[in-house]
Amino acid sequence: MAWWWQVLISLGIALAVIWLALIAALLLARPGMAQLVEALRLLPDLLRLLRRLAADRSLPRGVRVRLGLLLVYLAMPIDLVPDFIPVLGYADDAIIVVAVLRSTVRRAGLDAVRAHWPGTDDGFAAVCRLAGLREVG
Structure with a gap:
């Protein structure tokens, strides 16, 4: 051969x-079904948050690259887990977003995420709960 x-x-x-x-x-x-429903309701604000964070030049380059790759992945028509797999088929994007968001907070800080959050305070609290982050204040 x-x-x-x-x-x-x-x-x-x-x-x-x-x-x-x-x-x-x-x-x-x-995640549980209640968390998925909450994540879907927050999806528009989450997408705007990711775009704003990826464009912020004050954040470390590694964070911006990670966020940019996440946005590319979300835009791709092919998923990591096919949609015909129950629950996980639709949840893979949400799980990956949560993992990248946690990583972003570890590197850039929760204050940076809060500064770019486009939604309500309740929405930000929900994002913190979904991502397992501790909200400051």
């Missing part, structure tokens, strides 16, 4: 293993 076939097969196997690991992580982090 040619060396390039071996490389292609190895890459395919590696991608399959990574995909299965991500599916397992999503299964473990699966």
